Amino acid sequence: MSAVIDFSDKLTNEDIIITPAAREVMGKLFADVDDDEITAIRVFVSGGGCSGMTYGMTFTGERFDHDKVMQADGFDVFIDSFAYNYLKGVEIDYVENGMNGASFVFNNVFASTGGSGACGGCGGA
Template identity: 30%
Template structure:
């Protein structure tokens, strides 16, 4: 693939997904979706997936696959999923170039 990847996973996010998947004895596949709602209009939803669906857009790093459905991709194109640990806690975060604004929780955004 040339140019900007449609979605990507940082090394720290890949390592965290691999650890969670191993602990839960599931495949290392992280599904990212966008739902309506949240404090800013849309919210991110993360879940481990059992398999990559035929219409999913996928990105891989270090043996971990990030998948996004085609509808969510319209709002996520060019995004990167990161895993951040800080004094306030640890969480997956989406660096989304399409989001015009977000909210303090870090899981909700608007376009």
């Protein structure tokens, strides 16, 4: 007998938290896009190794079969199932740092993977 896996494409605030400050800026950036093919903001994960994973966002016009979707005010957020494994429980915030400018910040990025952020000693110098 084979097991049936129930896949939900809905993202909730329990899966990933987007702070009000981040939602506001994401909404403004999305509204400024002058391309009818852009339908959402994709949150992604890439990289690995000693420098850790890289977390980011980009505009997208393509939704994949295993994307999870969060509906926000005026835009959608897509996260593919691979990235979701690293992003579950993450908080995306927008922080203004005075002279250093402003940026999106991913908080609690190690919560879902149990990592510590420390290098495991791969031998690189």
